[in-house]
Amino acid sequence: MSRLAVRKTYKLFIGGKFPRSESGRSYLVQDANVALASRKDVRDAVVAARAAVKGWSGATAYNRGQILYRAAEMLEGRRDQFVALGEPEAEVDAAIDRWVWYAGWSDKIAQVYGNANPVAGPYFNLSSPEPTGVVGVVAPPESALLGLVSVVAPAIVTGNTVIVLAAEERPLAAVTLAEVLATSDLPGGVVNLLTGKVAETAPWLAAHMDVNALDLAGVRDAALATSLEEAAAENLKRVLRPPAAPVDWSADPGIGRMTAFLETKTVWHPKGT
């Protein structure tokens, strides 16, 4: 007699835990029942992301790099699982390599993006990047793992925490990535991942006053993108608009996705004896 398989329940990832949607809803996608996140789930995720900011942004850059590299190790171990979910092998490999690439940026971005300023007076003057805070991310629909990694890693490597709305039609890779992160020493709340309908949850994220920035990488409806950007203006969230042209997620990403969610702080002090 053949063995009956144990099925997996695909849940949300909030504050390091895997709750079902508080709404008790799910939707059928990729042959599975996947949690259908609600407004309350968005708010819970923002609370978790905000609570994680102090510890994560205050960790040393070396420590953040170590943790992200650990996540790449876990990702490698789950390689076959992502392939089984329908992610092309080349994209899975690229996603793992992309994660490693960003992990290495943790203790270099301040050296590349910050600098001393030679002011005309007897002052020490230094500009350094700091994380913006809580970032809401809409993951790209066309690349469920590589695209997701390419928007999550650059936001968190610098010390931000994120609430990610997973690709609506291909959420399973995102839930599996959450399982990778949960076993990577990443503090709970640094990455929060919601599955469900972007058009339902994104407006609550865009209007939330405790969210500092939005990455609209995955919004493909121009009217929705405009309304999200308008809502974001209420507390002057930094907004990364949807790409103007289709993105090749395997291309060299540059540092733009990191610098979009960095603030520059400039410190002055007089020199004297």
Next chain:
Amino acid sequence: MFEYAPAPESRSIVDIKPSYGLFVDGQWIDGQVRDKTVNPANEEVLAEVAWATESEVDAAVRAARAAYENVWSTMPGRERAKYLFRIARIIQERARELAVLESLDNGKPIRESRDVDVPLVAAHFFYYAGWADKLGYAGFGASPRPIGVAGQVIPWNFPLLMLAWKIAPALAAGNTVVLKPAETTPLTALVFAEICQEAELPPGVVNIVTGAGETGHALVSHPGVDKVAFTGSTEVGRAIARAVAGSRKKLTLELGGKAANIVFEDAPIDQAVEGIVNGIFFNQGHVCCAGSRLLVQESVYDEVLASLKRRMALLRVGDPLDKNTDIGAINSAAQLERIRTLSEIGSEEGASRWSPPCELPERGFWFAPTIFTGVTQAHRIAREEIFGPVLSVLTFRTPAEAVEKANNTPYGLSAGVWTDKGSRILWMADRLRAGVVWANTFNKFDPASPFGGYKESGYGREGGRHGLEAYLDV
């Protein structure tokens, strides 16, 4: 207190025309709608200026587009640099004229416009001139491209300096601009247009459209504008962010602030008091990064307050053109009304108000330097930007409490820290959520130093290498 004899700067160096038009495509055109700009120190009408209409703004944007495509974006960086160096030199040559004109139109003391504003304007053009042919080394790729036509809207508190912060990096990066100065302080921008002509800058590279909010709205929402830069209130900043939503326009905003100036018990008190005074009374407190919330450690509260009051009694308020004046005129009747209203609310909410004895001129817009003590974090004068010479004083006991209170604001533009302990300075600097942290100093500006805010103080940086990013397609 010493008696001072009047030491007025002569206004004969400026030749204000009775009427100014709009500067579009290198030419002066008469505007259809006209209004007046007054000297806030005596309410005398200085000149009549145009308030650009939608179609006039459109003409300016089209001129900027043509200049961008045909001349400026294709010109080698080293040639653009030389135009900017020329402009910087002419500003230095006409420095006294610009300083007097700025004080007449804005109300700021001549000592400030002469020693701070105008030298910084020239320095800003010098700084960015040198970048024009070195953009590939700025960290934004090997050959970063300009964006196109920049629509820029600036405030009245540092009219010519804000113009320099906007125009110098835009031109260095290869963009062309349409700039709208504030309706109460258009005159130095109009003289700047003459300077562009004197420098033989190609027509259309710089266009100046004077006017009020409607002109600004027409400019930022014009479909031919690729880049919007705004300095002003958070309220207007929000409206602009909404207006450009859904477009491909790149946006930078430098908005309001409510900076904490934090004095620890081990600070050199005399220096700290100078910093407090400079932080809130410089430029009549019309400064977005003003140190408008003083946080004093409880153990030195009495000493700091006594010293601050003694120092405030020596501040000379009056004629902006007098070289001994410390505090000039409030820029407009509307701004004076806002300062008065918020100050009355401060008293009504239970804070104690104090000003030194001080005689204010009868005509013009004036407000005595004022401090409120007994202020709590819930008071409106501790939360809202007053943009005037009004300081709210609060206290704290521990460094952690100072950080908590300093960050308890939707703004995040600047902060000040006064202490003799180096490790504490760096500990505080790490935790203050503000774009500029002045430690044992305040209100220092330099073209090489990036300026701009966190949170609702806006986004993007002006000044320094960072300031180029706002004007490059990156």
